[in-house]
Amino acid sequence: MTMAINNLKELYIAELQDLYDANQQANATVEKLIDAASCPDLKDALKNSIDGTKDGNKQIKSILDSHGEGVGDETCLGMKGLTKEAEKHVLKEEFGDDSVRDAMLISQYQRLAHYAITGYGTVEAFAKRLGDLENAQTLEQCKEQTMEGDLHFTKLAQASINKDAMAA
Template identity: 80%
Template structure:
Protein backbone atom coordinates (compact mmCIF):
# COMPACT_ATOMS: atom_id res chain seq x y z
CA UNK A 1 0.00 0.00 0.00
CA UNK A 2 1.31 3.42 -0.91
CA UNK A 3 1.30 5.93 1.91
CA UNK A 4 0.01 9.09 0.23
CA UNK A 5 -1.43 11.11 3.11
CA UNK A 6 -1.81 11.29 6.88
CA UNK A 7 -4.79 8.90 6.87
CA UNK A 8 -2.72 6.25 5.05
CA UNK A 9 0.12 6.80 7.52
CA UNK A 10 -2.29 6.55 10.45
CA UNK A 11 -3.68 3.22 9.26
CA UNK A 12 -0.21 1.83 8.54
CA UNK A 13 1.08 2.88 11.97
CA UNK A 14 -1.94 1.35 13.71
CA UNK A 15 -1.18 -1.95 11.98
CA UNK A 16 2.49 -1.66 12.95
CA UNK A 17 1.57 -0.96 16.57
CA UNK A 18 -0.80 -3.92 16.61
CA UNK A 19 2.00 -6.22 15.48
CA UNK A 20 4.46 -4.62 17.92
CA UNK A 21 2.07 -5.41 20.76
CA UNK A 22 1.65 -9.00 19.56
CA UNK A 23 5.42 -9.50 19.41
CA UNK A 24 5.90 -7.93 22.83
CA UNK A 25 3.28 -10.20 24.39
CA UNK A 26 4.88 -13.29 22.87
CA UNK A 27 8.19 -12.29 24.45
CA UNK A 28 6.68 -11.28 27.79
CA UNK A 29 5.13 -14.74 28.06
CA UNK A 30 8.66 -16.17 27.84
CA UNK A 31 9.99 -13.60 30.32
CA UNK A 32 7.41 -14.62 32.92
CA UNK A 33 9.06 -18.01 33.17
CA UNK A 34 12.48 -16.37 33.67
CA UNK A 35 11.33 -13.97 36.40
CA UNK A 36 11.92 -15.13 39.96
CA UNK A 37 10.38 -12.24 41.93
CA UNK A 38 6.67 -12.99 42.52
CA UNK A 39 5.64 -9.32 42.22
CA UNK A 40 7.54 -9.07 38.95
CA UNK A 41 5.82 -12.20 37.59
CA UNK A 42 2.43 -10.76 38.53
CA UNK A 43 3.22 -7.43 36.87
CA UNK A 44 4.29 -9.21 33.69
CA UNK A 45 1.06 -11.20 33.66
CA UNK A 46 -0.97 -8.00 34.08
CA UNK A 47 0.96 -6.38 31.26
CA UNK A 48 -0.11 -9.15 28.90
CA UNK A 49 -3.76 -8.47 29.72
CA UNK A 50 -3.24 -4.74 29.21
CA UNK A 51 -1.55 -5.22 25.85
CA UNK A 52 -4.33 -7.53 24.70
CA UNK A 53 -6.85 -4.83 25.63
CA UNK A 54 -4.80 -2.27 23.71
CA UNK A 55 -4.79 -4.49 20.66
CA UNK A 56 -8.55 -4.98 20.95
CA UNK A 57 -8.88 -1.18 20.83
CA UNK A 58 -6.53 -0.91 17.83
CA UNK A 59 -8.46 -3.64 16.00
CA UNK A 60 -11.75 -1.88 16.71
CA UNK A 61 -10.32 1.38 15.35
CA UNK A 62 -9.02 -0.34 12.22
CA UNK A 63 -12.38 -2.07 11.75
CA UNK A 64 -14.16 1.29 12.02
CA UNK A 65 -12.02 2.53 9.12
CA UNK A 66 -12.77 -0.56 7.02
CA UNK A 67 -9.31 -1.99 7.59
CA UNK A 68 -8.05 -5.21 9.12
CA UNK A 69 -4.89 -5.64 11.17
CA UNK A 70 -3.09 -6.72 8.02
CA UNK A 71 0.17 -8.52 7.61
CA UNK A 72 2.57 -5.86 8.88
CA UNK A 73 5.71 -6.84 10.79
CA UNK A 74 7.04 -4.21 13.16
CA UNK A 75 10.80 -4.36 12.66
CA UNK A 76 11.51 -2.08 15.62
CA UNK A 77 9.78 -4.38 18.10
CA UNK A 78 11.33 -7.38 16.39
CA UNK A 79 14.74 -6.00 17.36
CA UNK A 80 13.65 -5.18 20.91
CA UNK A 81 12.19 -8.64 21.49
CA UNK A 82 15.33 -10.26 20.11
CA UNK A 83 17.41 -8.19 22.54
CA UNK A 84 15.13 -9.06 25.47
CA UNK A 85 15.37 -12.76 24.75
CA UNK A 86 19.15 -12.54 24.34
CA UNK A 87 19.74 -10.59 27.54
CA UNK A 88 17.19 -12.33 29.76
CA UNK A 89 16.81 -15.85 28.45
CA UNK A 90 20.22 -16.66 26.97
CA UNK A 91 22.63 -14.72 29.18
CA UNK A 92 24.14 -16.49 32.18
CA UNK A 93 23.59 -14.84 35.58
CA UNK A 94 25.17 -15.66 38.90
CA UNK A 95 22.10 -14.45 40.78
CA UNK A 96 18.40 -14.49 39.89
CA UNK A 97 17.87 -10.95 41.17
CA UNK A 98 20.34 -9.65 38.59
CA UNK A 99 18.34 -11.40 35.84
CA UNK A 100 15.15 -9.84 37.25
CA UNK A 101 16.78 -6.39 37.09
CA UNK A 102 17.79 -7.01 33.46
CA UNK A 103 14.30 -8.28 32.72
CA UNK A 104 12.78 -5.00 33.92
CA UNK A 105 15.22 -3.04 31.79
CA UNK A 106 14.35 -5.02 28.68
CA UNK A 107 10.62 -4.94 29.41
CA UNK A 108 10.69 -1.17 29.78
CA UNK A 109 12.43 -0.75 26.43
CA UNK A 110 9.52 -2.57 24.81
CA UNK A 111 6.98 -0.57 26.84
CA UNK A 112 8.57 2.75 25.87
CA UNK A 113 8.41 1.75 22.22
CA UNK A 114 4.68 1.09 22.63
CA UNK A 115 4.17 4.40 24.46
CA UNK A 116 5.75 6.33 21.58
CA UNK A 117 3.69 4.34 19.08
CA UNK A 118 0.47 5.18 20.90
CA UNK A 119 1.49 8.82 21.15
CA UNK A 120 2.13 9.06 17.42
CA UNK A 121 -1.14 7.46 16.32
CA UNK A 122 -3.03 9.52 18.90
CA UNK A 123 -1.57 12.70 17.36
CA UNK A 124 -2.48 11.50 13.86
CA UNK A 125 -6.04 10.72 14.98
CA UNK A 126 -6.43 14.20 16.48
CA UNK A 127 -5.16 15.87 13.32
CA UNK A 128 -7.54 13.76 11.24
CA UNK A 129 -10.47 14.75 13.46
CA UNK A 130 -10.93 11.15 14.65
CA UNK A 131 -11.46 12.26 18.23
CA UNK A 132 -13.04 9.01 19.43
CA UNK A 133 -10.02 7.12 18.10
CA UNK A 134 -7.71 9.63 19.77
CA UNK A 135 -9.42 9.13 23.13
CA UNK A 136 -9.09 5.35 22.91
CA UNK A 137 -5.43 5.64 21.93
CA UNK A 138 -4.73 8.13 24.71
CA UNK A 139 -6.25 5.70 27.22
CA UNK A 140 -4.04 2.89 25.87
CA UNK A 141 -0.98 5.13 26.09
CA UNK A 142 -1.78 6.16 29.66
CA UNK A 143 -2.37 2.56 30.75
CA UNK A 144 0.95 1.54 29.20
CA UNK A 145 2.65 4.41 31.02
CA UNK A 146 1.06 3.31 34.31
CA UNK A 147 2.35 -0.21 33.73
CA UNK A 148 5.81 1.14 32.98
CA UNK A 149 5.73 3.09 36.25
CA UNK A 150 4.85 -0.12 38.09
CA UNK A 151 8.02 -1.73 36.72
CA UNK A 152 10.07 1.30 37.75
CA UNK A 153 8.72 0.97 41.29
CA UNK A 154 9.58 -2.74 41.34
CA UNK A 155 13.11 -1.96 40.19
CA UNK A 156 13.59 0.86 42.66
CA UNK A 157 12.12 -1.23 45.42
CA UNK A 158 13.51 -4.63 46.22
CA UNK A 159 14.76 -5.90 42.86
CA UNK A 160 17.64 -3.51 42.18
CA UNK A 161 18.61 -3.65 45.86
CA UNK A 162 18.79 -7.45 45.73
CA UNK A 163 20.80 -7.28 42.49
CA UNK A 164 23.22 -4.80 44.09
CA UNK A 165 23.75 -7.10 47.06
CA UNK A 166 24.38 -10.14 44.85
Protein backbone atom coordinates in the same frame (compact mmCIF):
# COMPACT_ATOMS: atom_id res chain seq x y z
CA MET B 1 6.03 -4.75 -2.72
CA THR B 2 4.24 -2.25 -0.55
CA MET B 3 1.96 0.48 -1.76
CA ALA B 4 2.84 4.14 -1.38
CA ILE B 5 1.43 5.98 1.62
CA ASN B 6 -0.12 9.11 0.14
CA ASN B 7 -1.68 11.01 3.03
CA LEU B 8 -2.01 11.23 6.80
CA LYS B 9 -5.04 8.92 6.90
CA GLU B 10 -3.12 6.15 5.13
CA LEU B 11 -0.15 6.75 7.44
CA TYR B 12 -2.49 6.58 10.47
CA ILE B 13 -3.83 3.21 9.33
CA ALA B 14 -0.34 1.88 8.59
CA GLU B 15 0.91 2.97 12.00
CA LEU B 16 -2.08 1.40 13.76
CA GLN B 17 -1.36 -1.86 11.95
CA ASP B 18 2.32 -1.62 12.87
CA LEU B 19 1.47 -1.00 16.53
CA TYR B 20 -0.93 -3.95 16.53
CA ASP B 21 1.86 -6.25 15.32
CA ALA B 22 4.35 -4.69 17.75
CA ASN B 23 2.00 -5.47 20.63
CA GLN B 24 1.55 -9.05 19.42
CA GLN B 25 5.31 -9.56 19.29
CA ALA B 26 5.84 -7.95 22.68
CA ASN B 27 3.27 -10.24 24.30
CA ALA B 28 4.84 -13.35 22.80
CA THR B 29 8.17 -12.35 24.32
CA VAL B 30 6.72 -11.33 27.68
CA GLU B 31 5.10 -14.78 27.89
CA LYS B 32 8.62 -16.25 27.68
CA LEU B 33 10.02 -13.80 30.22
CA ILE B 34 7.49 -14.72 32.93
CA ASP B 35 9.22 -18.03 33.62
CA ALA B 36 12.59 -16.29 33.86
CA ALA B 37 11.42 -13.91 36.61
CA SER B 38 12.15 -14.99 40.17
CA CYS B 39 10.32 -12.21 42.03
CA PRO B 40 6.60 -13.09 42.44
CA ASP B 41 5.57 -9.43 42.11
CA LEU B 42 7.52 -9.18 38.87
CA LYS B 43 5.81 -12.32 37.53
CA ASP B 44 2.42 -10.81 38.39
CA ALA B 45 3.32 -7.50 36.74
CA LEU B 46 4.38 -9.31 33.57
CA LYS B 47 1.11 -11.27 33.49
CA ASN B 48 -0.88 -8.07 33.99
CA SER B 49 1.04 -6.38 31.19
CA ILE B 50 -0.04 -9.12 28.80
CA ASP B 51 -3.67 -8.49 29.66
CA GLY B 52 -3.19 -4.74 29.20
CA THR B 53 -1.53 -5.20 25.82
CA LYS B 54 -4.32 -7.52 24.68
CA ASP B 55 -6.86 -4.88 25.69
CA GLY B 56 -4.88 -2.28 23.74
CA ASN B 57 -4.90 -4.48 20.67
CA LYS B 58 -8.67 -4.92 20.98
CA GLN B 59 -8.95 -1.13 20.88
CA ILE B 60 -6.61 -0.87 17.89
CA LYS B 61 -8.56 -3.54 16.03
CA SER B 62 -11.82 -1.72 16.77
CA ILE B 63 -10.36 1.53 15.42
CA LEU B 64 -9.11 -0.20 12.29
CA ASP B 65 -12.53 -1.84 11.83
CA SER B 66 -14.20 1.57 12.16
CA HIS B 67 -12.11 2.72 9.19
CA GLY B 68 -12.91 -0.40 7.15
CA GLU B 69 -9.39 -1.77 7.60
CA GLY B 70 -7.99 -4.97 9.07
CA VAL B 71 -4.96 -5.47 11.26
CA GLY B 72 -2.81 -6.19 8.21
CA ASP B 73 0.06 -8.60 7.86
CA GLU B 74 3.10 -6.36 8.21
CA THR B 75 5.83 -7.23 10.68
CA CYS B 76 7.00 -4.43 12.94
CA LEU B 77 10.75 -4.62 12.49
CA GLY B 78 11.46 -2.24 15.38
CA MET B 79 9.72 -4.50 17.87
CA LYS B 80 11.26 -7.55 16.25
CA GLY B 81 14.68 -6.18 17.16
CA LEU B 82 13.62 -5.27 20.69
CA THR B 83 12.13 -8.71 21.34
CA LYS B 84 15.28 -10.42 20.05
CA GLU B 85 17.35 -8.27 22.40
CA ALA B 86 15.07 -9.04 25.36
CA GLU B 87 15.25 -12.77 24.74
CA LYS B 88 19.02 -12.63 24.27
CA HIS B 89 19.70 -10.59 27.40
CA VAL B 90 17.22 -12.32 29.71
CA LEU B 91 16.88 -15.88 28.48
CA LYS B 92 20.30 -16.62 27.02
CA GLU B 93 22.63 -14.69 29.34
CA GLU B 94 24.25 -16.38 32.31
CA PHE B 95 23.44 -14.76 35.66
CA GLY B 96 25.05 -15.51 39.00
CA ASP B 97 21.97 -14.30 40.88
CA ASP B 98 18.25 -14.33 40.14
CA SER B 99 17.82 -10.72 41.27
CA VAL B 100 20.33 -9.59 38.65
CA ARG B 101 18.31 -11.43 36.00
CA ASP B 102 15.15 -9.73 37.32
CA ALA B 103 16.84 -6.31 37.03
CA MET B 104 17.83 -7.12 33.45
CA LEU B 105 14.31 -8.34 32.73
CA ILE B 106 12.81 -5.03 33.88
CA SER B 107 15.31 -3.15 31.74
CA GLN B 108 14.39 -5.14 28.66
CA TYR B 109 10.65 -5.07 29.39
CA GLN B 110 10.70 -1.29 29.70
CA ARG B 111 12.29 -0.98 26.27
CA LEU B 112 9.30 -2.87 24.85
CA ALA B 113 6.88 -0.68 26.81
CA HIS B 114 8.54 2.57 25.73
CA TYR B 115 8.26 1.53 22.09
CA ALA B 116 4.52 0.97 22.61
CA ILE B 117 4.12 4.31 24.43
CA THR B 118 5.75 6.08 21.49
CA GLY B 119 3.53 4.21 19.04
CA TYR B 120 0.36 5.12 20.91
CA GLY B 121 1.45 8.76 21.12
CA THR B 122 2.06 8.88 17.38
CA VAL B 123 -1.31 7.40 16.36
CA GLU B 124 -3.08 9.54 18.96
CA ALA B 125 -1.57 12.68 17.36
CA PHE B 126 -2.57 11.49 13.89
CA ALA B 127 -6.12 10.75 15.07
CA LYS B 128 -6.43 14.26 16.54
CA ARG B 129 -5.16 15.90 13.35
CA LEU B 130 -7.63 13.84 11.31
CA GLY B 131 -10.53 14.82 13.57
CA ASP B 132 -10.94 11.22 14.75
CA LEU B 133 -11.36 12.54 18.28
CA GLU B 134 -13.16 9.60 19.90
CA ASN B 135 -10.45 7.22 18.73
CA ALA B 136 -7.77 9.72 19.75
CA GLN B 137 -9.18 9.59 23.27
CA THR B 138 -9.13 5.78 23.20
CA LEU B 139 -5.51 5.79 22.04
CA GLU B 140 -4.59 8.30 24.73
CA GLN B 141 -6.10 5.96 27.34
CA CYS B 142 -4.07 3.05 25.92
CA LYS B 143 -0.92 5.18 26.10
CA GLU B 144 -1.69 6.24 29.68
CA GLN B 145 -2.32 2.64 30.77
CA THR B 146 0.96 1.55 29.20
CA MET B 147 2.75 4.41 30.97
CA GLU B 148 1.18 3.38 34.31
CA GLY B 149 2.37 -0.19 33.75
CA ASP B 150 5.86 1.07 32.95
CA LEU B 151 5.87 3.12 36.14
CA HIS B 152 4.86 0.02 38.11
CA PHE B 153 7.95 -1.78 36.77
CA THR B 154 10.11 1.19 37.79
CA LYS B 155 8.68 1.04 41.30
CA LEU B 156 9.36 -2.70 41.50
CA ALA B 157 12.95 -2.09 40.46
CA GLN B 158 13.45 0.77 42.90
CA ALA B 159 11.67 -0.87 45.85
CA SER B 160 13.63 -4.09 45.95
CA ILE B 161 14.93 -5.68 42.77
CA ASN B 162 17.77 -3.25 42.05
CA LYS B 163 18.75 -3.26 45.73
CA ASP B 164 18.82 -7.07 45.76
CA ALA B 165 20.85 -7.11 42.54
CA MET B 166 23.35 -4.67 44.02
CA ALA B 167 23.85 -6.94 47.04
CA ALA B 168 24.41 -10.02 44.87
